[in-house]
């Protein structure tokens with residue numbers, strides 16, 4: 001069994017889970033909890049990316065405007081910390097955005113498609 005939102009493979013687990021770690025409910029096909037969780041993840045990662053860009057830009061500006069060894073050291077630390085924030089959080093933000101799009105598409109399916117195949 002594979003989660004349609006986060007693509008986590010649950011086939012190796014002995015007992016079939018009722019809910020995925022992302023919040024998707026296998027029993028009901030409800031993706032609302034997954035959407036809320038992904039919204040929070042997306043919001044926090046985007047906030048960290050914006051903070052990283054601001055730190056990177058501030059470090060560069062400090063390097064250009066500053067003079068002296070201490071100013072250069074501070075700007076170097078700011079540039080490195082900003083770049084690290086962007087590099088670490090940008091993939092998570094993109095992944096959360098894609099998963100949120102998939103979860104919203106699942107939530108928009110008509111009810112008849114969630115009930116399964118028609119009985120013979």
Ligand SMILES: [Zn+2]
Nearest residue numbers: 003006020022
């Ligand atoms: Zn999942």
